[in-house]
Amino acid sequence: MALQCRNFPLWPPKTSRFPPLSYESAIPSSLSSTSRSISLSKTSSSITSSTPDPISHLTPKQQTIILTRLSDWRESLRTLYEFKSRPDYQPNPVHYNIVLRTLGLARKWDQLRLLWIDMAKEGVFPTNTTYATLIDVFSKAGMVREALLWLKHMKSRGIVPDEVTMSTVLCALKNLGEFDMAVKYFNNWCLGRDGELDFLELDYSSVDVVNPTSFLLSELFKTGCRAPISANDKSQGDLPRKLRLISTYNTLIDLFGKAGRLKEASDTFGAMLDAGVKPDSFTFNTMINICASNGNLDEAEQLFDKMAERGVTPDVITFNVLMTMHGSMGDIKAVLSSYERIRLSGLEPDTVSHRIVLRLLCEKQMVRQVEKVINGILDSGSFVNEESIPIITKMYVDFGLIHRANKFLKKHCSGESKISSRNYAAIIDAYGEKGLWKEAEAVFYGEREIGYRRDIVEYNIMIKAYGLGRQCEKAFSLYETMKRCGVWPDECTFNTLIHMFSVCGLPGKAHYLLNRMRNNGFKPGWQIYSVLMEGYSKKGSFLEAVEVLDEMNNLGVRANEIVYGLLIDMFAELGKFDEALYYLNQMQENGLEPNKVMLTSLIKGYAKSNLLKEAEEVYLQIERIGSEDGGPDTITSNCMLNLYANLGMIMEATHIFDELRRKCKADRASYTIMINLYETLNMLDKATMIFEEFCKLGLDPDVTLVNEIMVCYVAKGDIRGFVDLLKYMLDNKVFPDDMTYSHVFKALKKAGLSYEMMMQLEKSYRDRNQYVQNAILASLFSVYGMHKLALDLCKSYLISDSKLDLVLYNVAIRVFGSAGHVSKAMNLFTKMSDEGIEPDTVTYVNLLFCYGKSDMVAGVRRIHDLVKEGDIGANESLYKALIEAYRDLGRTDLAESAESEMRFVLFSDEESDFEATEIEDPL
Template sequence: MTPVPHCPPVGGAAGTGAGAPPIAGAHSGALSPPPPSASRIHLPRLSPPPSLSSSSTPASSTSPFPSPAASALHPSDEALSSMSPREHTSLLSRQRCWRSARDLFDRLRALPGYAPNPIHYAVVLRHLARARRWAELRRVWVGMELPPSNPAYAALADALAKAGLARGALLLLRHMRARGVAPDEVSMNTFVRALKDQGRYADAFALFRNWCDGRFEVDFLDLDSITIDPDGPMQFLLADICHDKFAAAGGPVIDECPRKPNLVATYNTMIDLFGKAGRLKDALDMLLDMPSQGVMPDTYTFNTLINIFGLSGNMAQAEALFANMVVRGINPDTKTYNVMMTVFASIGDLDGVLKYYRQIGKAGLHMDAVSYRIVLQALCERKMVCEAEDVIEGILNSGGSVHEQSLPVVMKMYVNLGLLDEANTFFEKHCRGKRVSSKNFAAIIDAFAVMGLWEEAEHIFFSRRGDGYKSDIMEYNVMAKAYGLAKQYDRVSSLLDSMEESGVSPDECTYNSLIQMFSVGGFPQRAKKLLGKMKDAGFQPKCETYSAVIRSYSRHCLVPEVIDLFNEMKSSGVEPNIVIYGLLIDMFAETGNIKEALHCCNLLEESGISPNLVILTSLIKAYSKYNRWKEAQDLYSRMKNMDGGPDTIASNAMLNLYGNLGMVTEAKEIFDSLRRNSNADSVSYTTMACLYKGMGLLSESIKVACELQKSGLLSDCVSYNAVMACYLAKGNLRGCAELVQEMVAANIPPDASTFGMIFSLLQNGHVSAAEVLQLESAYNDGKSSAKQAIVAFLFSIAGMHAAALEICEQLLRPGWTIDACAYNVCFKVYASCGKVEKAFSLFMRMNDLGLKPDTVTCIHLATCYGKPGVSEGLRTNGLLEYRTDELVPSHNALVAYIETGRNNVALQLVKK
């Protein structure tokens, strides 16, 4: 299909819409635009779902008569008297608030001839528990005219579990056991669900198994250990259990007989329980057992099974269950398709997600918020901008709004693609001024933060929120992260001031993030100051927090400060871990303090921690400072007996030590071992090449250098210099020049050692002493163009004319100012390449700039005069006024003066 370009966001142009303020400091061009999609997925445009009957059309507020719905919920006493108990139950269930349910129940109890009904109590208790009206609940419980029965227990347990009071729900099991009320299937199912939701799968299985066996045992639940707040809502249950009438009864006898579940809800709960516990075969067996018990699976059954098999990675079984569902005549609902979409989204199968997304409309169903959220997540993760915007348009056309959890997902897609104008438009339309939770608002800020777009993150952070919504600590923490990633450390202080003005106190995460930020950023003093504030605020810094600050100080070898922090940490009751000890030992090793390094190692072992490879490597480095090879060798042998053995860093440390002492045999043994195991790096090769060269084993040194060059490990200036030193020893001019060219191409600038070798190479008779002296003087004087000129000179004498010309063109760009040395080099390069006219033109420019010819200039002029055909070319172009018969004798004289060292006379000849 033809690639489709990026579409503008819905409801606005691709740029910032009129009246919408742009994101502060937007960098719309900072990132490359997204590549065009390979194909455009045409997503269905579904009609909006049908409106809900009465709820979508509110009654006129001016009507003096109650609506029919209101009249039905609050019938007269006469109407209540004519209703059956079942109708009373239905009416109680349909009440919209706990108060109306309680008042209706009181009216029912006051009716003449009303018989107490356990179901009515159950419904009222559920209303009160869900509303957390504990005082009212206790009043109803204590005033029950019937002993609590299964319906009351089940209703109350369900409401408590959903209110997050699962322990109180389980306490009802003790109450049932004390009263001698055996759970029926509904209440058993309720308690199993409560245990399942708490993750107590084994207890849930035991409760179900005991119930099937006809036993009601609760001892395995360890209910006596459940602590209930003495002032909490369920405290009265404990008092009820300990009542004298229960104690005197000595525990009622409960009839025990085997049971089989016959409710589809029970099977659904157990299937979900087996799935969460990872017992997929048992879950499938429950499905197969249902028909034999006369229980038919419903949509929820299959939704649960598809979900547990799909999310466990068994896609084939999930799809087979979906097909089996259709064969059985059980119609999938929107949740079924959402489950299938979730399953395919979990494995990153976009085609599968879209397949079931499209089928929702074909089945005559309507997408819900979950459907849209799943498909938007999948499309945004694939950065399919146009398709995601089609979905958003469909949401808006159906009268809905983009789900809050999808907002950061869409924003992240735009930001990662560099579509900041589109991100701004989306934010203005869907986020600004809306009641977006702090969690999702922080996620939007984080989308900019991770890309280093701190200005845009700041703009979002200070944007107007919905009524009653203020920035909380989570958003402040993410904004601090944005400043840290962008190295905008000075802005953190104003952020903290803003927190204080808003009444938001930094939490432990805030302090840890800021301390980590300043530590990594190289501001140990600021990190330590925050560490003190953290302690003053009542937070106890963890070992990792101290570790960040200690690492920052140790990186700068600030020994006293590190020791102070270490002692402060121990006095605060925080035990140092192996990372802390490792930092101290490495710091002492770098400063050559073997005694303190060994002392820290002893402290480490006294605390019950064995030194690891990193710590032993640091000790080897410490011994290397004083060439104590015997102790280092013992440590290295100890490392060989540890898991993994010595790593490359430790081996290189030993190589360096042996190299300093000229111990070739020992060094070669380690080097050969590294090569055999493919663990040798550029440091290994460099150290060995230098060792061989230093010992006069030039052929071995060159062999190692060539192997290093072929290995692809040349990655820094040190390794390049090691290879160049070998070429220099052989007098290989071309090889040295090509190495320098590789360095320049790899953006590795030559260092002082590199230039020192270049000068040594040039002094070996390749050029005159005057030229080398001028190059060295320009380099030592720090001339801005000296380094480039030296490299161009090297390339020229090595015959690499194209590379030399490229550098000269850069030096002679308009607006650049270069010194006489660089002009002379360019003069030489042009002359050597046969570009004589360009060389003489450069000579004339030097005269115009007042740069008088020196000895080196004379040498290059002599080179130009010696080129065949130069005289005719110069005369024809009118660059010089000399006649041909005058030019040759002048050239011969110039060369003679230079060769005999009479440079002053040569200069006078040039001036004439």
Template sequence: MNLQYLPASGYLHRRSPVTASSSPRKLSPPLSSFSPSIINTTPLSVPKISSKPPSLPSLLKTLDSTNLQSIPTETLDSLLSNLTPKEQTVVLKSQRNWRQLLLVFNRFRSQISYNPNPIHYNIALRALGKAKKWDELRIYWVQMEKDGVFPTNNTYGTLIDVFSKGGLVKEALLWLKHMKSRGVFPDEVTMNTVVRVLKDSGKFDVGEKFFKSWCRGKIELDIVDLGSGWEQGFSRENKPRLAATYNTLIDLYGKAGRLQDASDCFKEMLISGVEPDAFTFNTMINICGSCGQLSEAESLLEKMEERRIKPDTKTYNIFMSLYASRGNVDGVLRCYRRIREIGLRHDVVSSRIILQVLCEKKMVHDAENVIADIMAMGGNIDEQCLPVIIKMYIDEGLLSEASIFFEKYCFGREISSKNYAALMDAYAEKGCWKEAEDVFYAEMTRERNKDIIEYNVMLKAYGKAKLYDKALNLFESMRNCGTPPDECTYNTLIQMLCGAELLDRATELLRNMKEAGFRPRCETFSAIISGYCHTGFVSGAVEVYQEMKASGVEPMGKKSLLLQQYLWLRLIIFM
């Protein structure tokens, strides 16, 4: 997004006319043509309006249950009249999508008695930013100036937040430059937002420098490549007073692997009289545990309870993850039970960790109890757990149970190609090609093309079962099904055929692979060379080896060196 600053007002503008788009690189329409383009005129039932103004709860219920875009303007104006600014704020915040929010906001703005204020604009800007409606956001940013509403720290913090979460980190940081042009020094919330953006971008040192410069009362914009900085209008240092600020800094140090700095920041927080919250302790527990300081993490849980800060589900999820990484099944089970004992609910992460541990340990009965518990609570098994559970059954030789589980929890469900392929691979690894095939074709009813990874796993299953004709037939059908083979497909099939000494077909596929623009790996060439050597056709092996060199694929490692020596030895013998 190319942004330019107006010297007089400091508001952003672009040089050419604009048209509406969700892309930040496209331009937006004039304000007069904006509303019709986002209003659906499909007629629906219109709520009856009594002469008595509705109470705020009643109004919110009516607005939530009605398609506002179908209501005549007069009716909507009647609903929204006689509200205080605070009530208007509540109404705006309650809107479930950006279109309805703008519709309500525009009706407020059309009222003669309406006084524009930054809070309402901030709500609109946040909703548009979350929806990535950058051009509509620009329209209301410009309109904000026309209404005589000056941006506040909250406005800039909102813009920095939504731009960064929308993937526009550079544009998010540019708002700092605009703040300087307006003479608005970041408050603690805005500063914390900037540090969080830099942390999430992996710029840990820059985030720390920005925080320290804010504490000194002079922000150095050159830290984030935005030019010279600016100072506050008074000479005193800033001290963070919010738990959120310390939480961001502690997390920054943790992600940077700086355990001591995170610990020092936590101590400084306590010394400064800023009360830590559950997020603070969760972050510290995770940092300590990830750095191998499990006993320190456990002592933090005790301190947390001593300060009467209730652990949440995430607290125990962290400990479950830490115990699982150390193979401590009892610790994982203890934390899982503790969540329910103190009146909390297991979430997706809790279930994923416990099932992963139980399935890896082949604790079938316990895993089934957890599954039953999840379903009894009205939940659903996380799709990442499905391949893990299937693998547990297969490894234990319980193929019938695996089939029943698939029918009950997998069949007909929307599952990502990655996890669906993992389901097939669990069978393929054990040579259960027919079961893998059943899973593969069970998905054919879904209205989408199979992903290449699913085909590659099925080819692998056929290869392990030495069903080469089935593998070749599947390969030939891929293009007709709208999924062309990739590099992995060719490599898998060529190495499979070489193992079956079908060298002519493997060599043909090697040519097809190169014609398709793929570069065979050293292992693929080596498989064909080894196949020729095994059948005594050394001259063919030498020919393929020279082709490998001509393709720019160099032999790799000691194994390749031994292969070269073996080729020349066999060549001498046959000469």
């Protein structure tokens, strides 16, 4: 079926729904005396009225001004034909050029075709400006190849391209990325050989006739008035040409810059200055951008300084280029300085300025500066660009300021905000990546402008957010809903759903979606099959995993090393070595060679079953395969190392460990295995020596490794080494676990901490009371003289707003007293009493310790009197604290008296208890 162009009317009828055209706004003030009251409605009525027609008084220049000011293609076309309807109108190519540009920019190709035909009928010859206009509008519409065919049309009409046309062609080729072709065309033009167009490959056969706009173009080429070729035109094509226009120099400089040809760009800039053509802000902006893009920051700064020397005022784009340049180097201070200089120069930042500075500040997570810029934007009467909204939201979310992110979106993403679905998708992704699916869901289902339509990307990102939040049912429900909303799932939708269900332990549902994916015409690749197989393997469903492989083979999807590796790893992990070796052989039959990863899976399986011989055979095979690239990797070696360690084969384990160290491949797992081995064999000194080597290498320890070394220190009785290890643990942000604290309690007991205080700390730890972990560690560090660390741990809970319990106060009093801050310890006791917390035995023991250290005899005697009077329950810990306090005060007499009293009281209590037991026991 032949394609046809419809003959639309050139201008809307006078009964059109469009409002009347007012010429007054389009005419300069100098013409206002003639046309102040003119409007289209009056113009239309003037045909039948005796009122003088104001259009008839307009000169061709004034008509040109009116056409230039009209941006709507309907008004422009209607106005041209209003002018043409005047009997005294002389056809003017300038008028046609203006309207052709307006129609081309609006992509009204049928109207453009009809106007071109009408132009030929009127005998209006196309000029260089006409062709430059057509080349420009077609290239801006994305039809660059078609646009360049106008050069051939020019040649057939005998028109030689002038500098403006040539510059337009350069722009079109530059935008197409054909930099070499553009340079060749420019050189030919300069030498007068612009008729040589073969290198541009301009052929009508390159026009896709199935495309209606391309068909229209071929129709245009068949028409067009042919102007007579003058002798002057012929001779002009043979003369060398020199550039005169600044716009041409700017185009050339930009062309060379985008092509990465810095020298040619600099030479063109120099030639421009030599020719006496004064550069403008666009020239300098382009040169600065080229220098910055090529890493020549000093030259870029020098060019900026030269702007002022040559009297060229920087514009907003100049500062935007500088901000981009400094931002690429991470110099945020220079970026902010350039941003401030925009206003200091009497300019206002534009959307690009805001976007650049907000992006850089958000990347640095400079929240206060971001909010300052936002307030400045709002104060200027502007608004935050939609491209910046996802970036700002992500900054808040990454910084953990979820509430402020929600508040920001509520303010800038109201129902009337015209934010694209693509940017909404980016906002949802910012929440989804952090597992905040509820917040992402609130954005997805939030209020939108009337008629808003979500695209497939936004649906896919929301499904991904559900997946990261492990909300499988919600994701599947959204998948079912999107079709009812007129949005059909694409390949990404199915891939996301299949991956999500596989990871979440629902491979059956993932398999169902895989079948639906195929039924929808998509062809899944091996990647999605491997995800499904991994989902089955994690559940131990090896039969289903094998079925997936068979399914792949039946559909012609070739399995690769990764797919076979999954099966081998799964069977090896389950101890099914015959099946693992079967698929290893099948893979080799299919032309694929085994790699270290899958052979390591076999070693892991053999090691798990303590099959030493088989593991060693595979290990030797890996050594042969990897002899060229350094032999077995760290993971493989660690598998063998772990097997030897489990079997107690210290010589073999040491050999592999030494090889790892020699090749600098030993990691944390390697050291942990060896430390466990030495500890098991009671080689504690060797274990601690290996750990010290580990620390010197700067490797990151984990809590399991540190706990193993703690066992060695405790077993050796080296409590000081134990405490130093605990400090190392905290310095490296390794957080203690239950095993660590069990070792700490043992160390506290060995240090002689009172029985009552030990009971308090252990019970408080079992109850998981707040700050008790800090209190336990502070007690240990205090006992072993590490007072600064102990004080810091106590201060961490003393400065909090939380209500403290008796245990925390007791520890703090003891720690401050031990550090010599007795007055602070007394203040804590007073604060405790003011809060209504009654002191217990541990409190009095700690107070006696403080009184003894600070020569406060009266305080010791006061507590001693309370014990004698029975107001404080007497026990061994309290008496020992009294005796120790008297000795610290140099009162040996009182210490001996208290010791005698202790023996009498405690012995009497024991006798009473014994007698009571004798009476109660009838047998």
